[in-house]
Amino acid sequence: MNKNRVLTLLLSSIFMLSAVGCSSVTPAASPSDAPITIIASEDYPSYSSIDDLSARANTIIKGSVIETRVEALNDIVQVTDAANENELNLASDPGGDPSSFDKIYTIHTIQVAESYKGSYTAGEQLEVKQLGGQVGNTEIINDDSLKLIPTKDYVLFLETYEDTPASLLNSVQSLYVIKPVAKSNQPGQQQSPSEVIVSANPENDLTLHLEDLQEIQKEEQKK
Template identity: 70%
Template sequence: MKKNRVITLLVSSIFILSAIGCSSVTPAAAPSNAPVTIIASEDYPSYGSVDALSDRADTIVKGNVIQTRVEALNDLTQADSQDQNTINTAGSTANEQASFDKIYTIYTIQVTESYKGVYTAGDQLEVKQLGGQLGNTEIINDDRLKLMPAKDYVLFLETYVDTPASLLNSVQSLYVVKPTPKANQASEQSQSEVIVSANPENNLTPSLSELQQIKNEQSHP
């Protein structure tokens, strides 16, 4: 199964014009070494409940970032006749951008616990997010949530054969695992950790007990 998503890319080439400052032009008119900035936005389905989110994900893991890199990927390679993905580009370069290798930040995740999917503790998997800079080309994606090496995360993912996994969406699919606050430890002795959303706009927060239930259902279908 594939995500329905729309990626909008607004392309501009930025260069210095004496005292005027910066000016936007099309890539074809810019010098070959001019920085190119691409403003991207993504539109993913949202989910009304933790159950709907977990049902849609083929992989749910807890883990931490052990490596980060930026790479150009042509994600059209993952499309097939049933793929609903659409790419929209603004400006006169639409035809050129249809085959553009988009720039992704790719995180290598060390799995510490698996709730759903084929991965187990100790495995590594890669997760990509649109955005990053390679050479003179930068994709700016305001929806991207940066993953930090010092934090533990719970990720709701869709995995692929030929490209790194993706979060189901930028709002509801990434959670930070934190120690239980000392003030709450007396009433929550059975839980040493709590889960909070990495995105403040998220209206869903799975509990550790819900994640354990997902894990149990996978172990005993």
């Protein structure tokens, strides 16, 4: 996977056809209230280890979703730092002005249960955005995003910003689910951990352990 983050949006219009039929219509000539579907694909940096992933994230937290909304945001401004340069490419409506284009995001409010890296503490809330959702007659479909479910506890590796909700570092390696483990009632049997951490994306080649998070937290506390 290449080092630059690239976002590509492909625009199509969906039209209701009458019984008498009609010819295809380009988006530019379509009625202003016609439903529009935008297919999005994202290409993020990939990380070779949990250490690399945690070094890139400026915020790592355990938390759960307490609220979700969908909102159009104009975040065309590029974010650049010494460690990584993010580049955004946009293919929108022909003849349109990309600088005024609002992308649609699903925004989750996360209740922080524990912080391993960053400025957030347990009990605080932060917002995390994922590309995709519907506002009015416009829908963005992003098959790369995984749905965050309110009943689950997550570990999230994030990049946070001053004026827009945080983002996962990538859609494959940055989201983990905490699952409870049934305790054994057999006498004399060694007690197993009460929780395990599994990747939310089955394509993830990284394995996250509780010991990894404890080590990240310990290093953060030394700063």
